[in-house]
Amino acid sequence: MADTDRLPVRDSGVGSGGETVRRRGLLLLLGAVAGFLLTVIWSAEFVDQTVGGNTARSILGRDPETAPLASVAAGTAFAFASGLAGTLTACNIAVFGTVAPMLGTVNSRAGRAVQALRPLGWLLLGMVVVSAVYGAVVALVGTSMPQFSEAPPVPGELSGRSVQSMVTFGVIGLSMFWLGLSALGYTRDPFAGAARRFPHAQTVFMGVLVGGFLIGRPYPLFRRLFRDAAESGNPLYGAAVFVLQSVGNVVVIAVLFFLLAYFAGGRLSVWMTASPGRMAAVTAVTLIVAGVFTVLYWDVRLLARREIIPWYPIAPWAA
Numbered sequence: 001m002a003d004t005d006r007l008p009v010r011d012s013g014v015g016s017g018g019e020t021v022r023r024r025g026l027l028l029l030l031g032a033v034a035g036f037l038l039t040v041i042w043s044a045e046f047v048d049q050t051v052g053g054n055t056a057r058s059i060l061g062r063d064p065e066t067a068p069l070a071s072v073a074a075g076t077a078f079a080f081a082s083g084l085a086g087t088l089t090a091c092n093i094a095v096f097g098t099v100a101p102m103l104g105t106v107n108s109r110a111g112r113a114v115q116a117l118r119p120l121g122w123l124l125l126g127m128v129v130v131s132a133v134y135g136a137v138v139a140l141v142g143t144s145m146p147q148f149s150e151a152p153p154v155p156g157e158l159s160g161r162s163v164q165s166m167v168t169f170g171v172i173g174l175s176m177f178w179l180g181l182s183a184l185g186y187t188r189d190p191f192a193g194a195a196r197r198f199p200h201a202q203t204v205f206m207g208v209l210v211g212g213f214l215i216g217r218p219y220p221l222f223r224r225l226f227r228d229a230a231e232s233g234n235p236l237y238g239a240a241v242f243v244l245q246s247v248g249n250v251v252v253i254a255v256l257f258f259l260l261a262y263f264a265g266g267r268l269s270v271w272m273t274a275s276p277g278r279m280a281a282v283t284a285v286t287l288i289v290a291g292v293f294t295v296l297y298w299d300v301r302l303l304a305r306r307e308i309i310p311w312y313p314i315a316p317w318a319a
Contacts, residue, residue, distance in 0.1 A: 083248020126207025142230025
């Protein structure tokens with residue numbers, strides 16, 4: 001293998017500093033192909049309506065699309081339920097890219113629960129700050145924002161809501177893809193300097209990306225919550241329900257990560273460190289898959305669905 005295929009991965013909050021990633025070109029290709037194939041088979045209707053709708057209906061005990069939001073209690077319950085229901089939506093699939101970077105922090109049996117909670121706490125910090133600020137902004141000016149609109153999409157045109165989604169998820173996807181390239185050693189680690197003083201900088205940034213999902217989210221149940229917060233005119237209420245929406249988005253993944261760290265953290269740590277560059281490779285692939293999926297699904301495939309570009313490959317059940 002050529003030396004150029006074994007470049008060192010820089011020290012950061014993602015990978016293991018000084019390690020080398022073997023066959024990084026193959027990993028990049030496999031991650032990109034997996035992200036692309038996911039956009040081909042992904043059915044928004046099934047995930048949003050069948051999975052998400054049924055989940056929210058089970059929690060609320062009624063149809064989430066018609067459930068009244070006439071009180072603060074009803075709004076907060078709806079916020080968490082709709083967030084939990086949106087765990088597997090296309091908006092939220094990139095959350096899975098945040099798990100691998102945190103796995104490296106769990107490496108001993110003693111205090112494993114605390115070790116698992118610490119990275120989750122930093123992730124939640126970045127997520128909550130963005131969600132709260134955006135929720136307050138929506139409550140103050142939301143009725144004039146693109147996400148407030150309920151106008152149906154028009155073939156051949158991009159609505160303001162679609163443009164907002166494309167820009168938001170485009171930035172999020174490219175950020176994850178860049179971090180994946182950095183973990184492979186292709187690009188400079190953007191957190192190399194900050195990580196020396198604040199080792200959790202990248203985990204907080206991943207939380208910021210997760211919180212940013214709300215800025216572009218077109219999920220029908222979230223749009224109901226958006227309109228409710230915008231019409232309330234109460235920034236505290238807007239901040240609270242948007243934070244609950246984000247928490248609901250990640251609670252399943254957080255629980256899975258905690259259980260994985262608690263019950264299998266020791267064996268996982270041994271496996272991750274058994275081969276030089278394995279941690280960086282796992283991290284890179286998850287970020288590349290999530291990044292490629294997010295960009296292609298929310299930018300390229302959306303253009304095809306709006307009939308602005310002639311074609312994008314979509315499985316029959318996802319069309």
